Amino acid sequence: MSLFLTRLFSYTTSLGTKTYALIAVAIVLIAGGVWYMLSSGGEEDVIVVSRSDFVAETSVSGTVVAAQAVDLGFTQSGRVAGVYAAVGQIVAQGALLAQIENGDLSAAVLQKEAALETAVADLAELVSGTRPEEIAVSQAEVASKETVLSQANQALFDAILDAYTESDTAIRNDTDQIFDNPNVNPQLKLFVTDTQTKLAAEGGRTAMEGMLVAWNSALSSLSASADLSSATSLAEQNLTATKNYLAQVNTALNTAIPSTNITQTTINGYIDDVATARGNIGSASSALTTAVTAHKNAVTARTTAARNLELKEAGSTPAEISAQEARVKAAEADLANARAQLRKTLVVAPFSGIVTRMDAKMGEIISPNTPEIALQSVGTFQIESFVPEVNIAKLAVGNPAEVTLDAYGPSVQFPARVVAIDPAETVRDGVSNYKTTLQFDAPDPRIRSGMTADVLIQTAHNEDTIVIPQAALYTKDGAHYVDVRVSRGRQARLVETGLSSLGKVEILSGLSLGEAVYLSPQ
Numbered sequence: 001m002s003l004f005l006t007r008l009f010s011y012t013t014s015l016g017t018k019t020y021a022l023i024a025v026a027i028v029l030i031a032g033g034v035w036y037m038l039s040s041g042g043e044e045d046v047i048v049v050s051r052s053d054f055v056a057e058t059s060v061s062g063t064v065v066a067a068q069a070v071d072l073g074f075t076q077s078g079r080v081a082g083v084y085a086a087v088g089q090i091v092a093q094g095a096l097l098a099q100i101e102n103g104d105l106s107a108a109v110l111q112k113e114a115a116l117e118t119a120v121a122d123l124a125e126l127v128s129g130t131r132p133e134e135i136a137v138s139q140a141e142v143a144s145k146e147t148v149l150s151q152a153n154q155a156l157f158d159a160i161l162d163a164y165t166e167s168d169t170a171i172r173n174d175t176d177q178i179f180d181n182p183n184v185n186p187q188l189k190l191f192v193t194d195t196q197t198k199l200a201a202e203g204g205r206t207a208m209e210g211m212l213v214a215w216n217s218a219l220s221s222l223s224a225s226a227d228l229s230s231a232t233s234l235a236e237q238n239l240t241a242t243k244n245y246l247a248q249v250n251t252a253l254n255t256a257i258p259s260t261n262i263t264q265t266t267i268n269g270y271i272d273d274v275a276t277a278r279g280n281i282g283s284a285s286s287a288l289t290t291a292v293t294a295h296k297n298a299v300t301a302r303t304t305a306a307r308n309l310e311l312k313e314a315g316s317t318p319a320e321i322s323a324q325e326a327r328v329k330a331a332e333a334d335l336a337n338a339r340a341q342l343r344k345t346l347v348v349a350p351f352s353g354i355v356t357r358m359d360a361k362m363g364e365i366i367s368p369n370t371p372e373i374a375l376q377s378v379g380t381f382q383i384e385s386f387v388p389e390v391n392i393a394k395l396a397v398g399n400p401a402e403v404t405l406d407a408y409g410p411s412v413q414f415p416a417r418v419v420a421i422d423p424a425e426t427v428r429d430g431v432s433n434y435k436t437t438l439q440f441d442a443p444d445p446r447i448r449s450g451m452t453a454d455v456l457i458q459t460a461h462n463e464d465t466i467v468i469p470q471a472a473l474y475t476k477d478g479a480h481y482v483d484v485r486v487s488r489g490r491q492a493r494l495v496e497t498g499l500s501s502l503g504k505v506e507i508l509s510g511l512s513l514g515e516a517v518y519l520s521p522q
Contacts, residue, residue, distance in 0.1 A: 047468060049468070051465060053464070057456045058459055059502060060391070062438070063384055063453065064448065064453055065450075066449050067439070069375070069377070073370050076100075077100075078366055079100055079365055080360050080365075087356065088354065095348065097358075097373055097375075098347045105341050126316040129315060141309070153224050153225065153228065157231075159235075163288050164215055167281065171208045178270050188202060190252070194255050200252075208241070211242075215238055250278070349375055351375075356376055360373060382438060383403060385436045385438070392434045399457050399459055401417060403415070405451050405454075406453075410454075420436070465508075470504060470505045472520075480497050481495065482495055484518075
């Protein structure tokens with residue numbers, strides 16, 4: 001500065017007196033201004049110690065998300081039968097958004113509903129007791145089923161007799177023509193090249209004679225009103241034996257060699273007769289099977305009707321009522337399962353919100369578990385932020401916060417509050433972060449999903465304490481100091497610090513009210 005003034009003075013000596021006076025005035029003004037700025041700067045370089053509230057804050061950034069957002073899809077494949085919402089449409093909770101073809105499942109639900117209604121009605125009937133009119137109806141039902149059973153008994157008896165008749169005809173008429181002495185010592189009239197085949201046919205005829213004699217004896221004392229179970233088993237067994245015997249005879253005929261006594265034409269006639277016999281035995285076997293099935297059904301129906309009559313005549317017992325209650329619960333479970341299967345074909349809004357995506361199209365084949373629809377809540381938004389581990393210990397659920405959105409600038413603030421902190425870390429760029437969720441205190445139409453947010457989370461609030469800028473603090477030998485202005489200049493002062501946050505630090509001891517602390521310590 002002095003060099004500048006010296007040069008300026010030397011320059012002015014070459015000028016006139018008037019000019020010299022003007023320049024001298026300018027020099028005085030410039031020097032005064034410099035002195036003022038220097039002195040003013042010194043005053044601004046200190047802060048007077050006073051008490052105020054200390055608010056500890058943590059600064060984070062995040063993204064605005066809907067409080068509820070979900071991707072929806074079908075849990076099974078099918079063809080889209082209906083789309084009932086469009087992108088941008090606001091829907092209520094439970095609203096049907098889309099469905100795939102489900103006519104069979106809808107019918108199943110109706111069937112299960114009917115079954116449940118029947119079970120409930122039966123339970124009510126058990127609880128209320130049986131009317132005389134109902135007992136009379138049950139008695140008539142039992143009589144009807146007994147008639148049907150009697151007819152089934154007769155039909156089964158006839159089928160057993162027919163089985164014997166067809167077996168007797170097949171053996172003693174259709175096959176005996178190829179034997180000499182068929183009833184005593186049967187010998188084939190035909191010449192058969194295979195000795196084993198010949199012996200099997202002849203031995204089979206002997207066995208069939210004994211079977212027919214025993215069978216006829218058993219049938220002689222049988223009636224339609226008797227227990228036909230043993231007779232039925234015997235008939236089935238004998239029909240099987242007859243089938244096997246006819247197969248042996250057929251094998252023998254197929255290997256027979258014509259002779260002068262028995263021509264090929266005669267052999268062919270024998271073969272046709274045996275084939276007819278085998279067909280008749282097969283028909284008799286089918287008829288017997290049909291009669292047995294009908295008889296079993298008639299017995300079951302009669303037993304059921306008789307049991308129902310007994311129940312109605314005896315009245316309801318607590319155990320019966322409990323059993324019917326269990327049937328009602330089973331019917332309810334069946335209905336719930338049917339409805340669950342039907343719900344798998346529907347996409348329903350789980351909460352009120354706005355449809356943000358609708359990829360389902362009418363007639364399209366949908367794959368299971370594929371997101372087709374997106375829905376997010378309206379009005380209520382949150383902020384998702386990932387806080388580094390060095391700051392996460394300061395945060396707690398319930399901490400208040402002030403939020404600014406890049407879309408509106410720092411002057412527009414939105415109050416919020418911490419509502420969740422993930423217990424597990426999320427590693428981002430090799431650093432452990434913890435997802436922290438904040439909820440806006442009130443809905444605001446200006447807030448939209450996807451906006452970038454800057455957040456100041458208040459982690460502590462101490463009232464009536466000493467707070468200084470952190471720049472005024474320095475460390476020496478592990479201790480904290482500040483420079484205090486005294487009459488002789490600066491004095492280093494040992495202080496005890498408390499919380500610190502965003503360039504501010506709390507002083508617990510070492511400073512008194514009214515003292516001046518230098519903001520730029522030496």
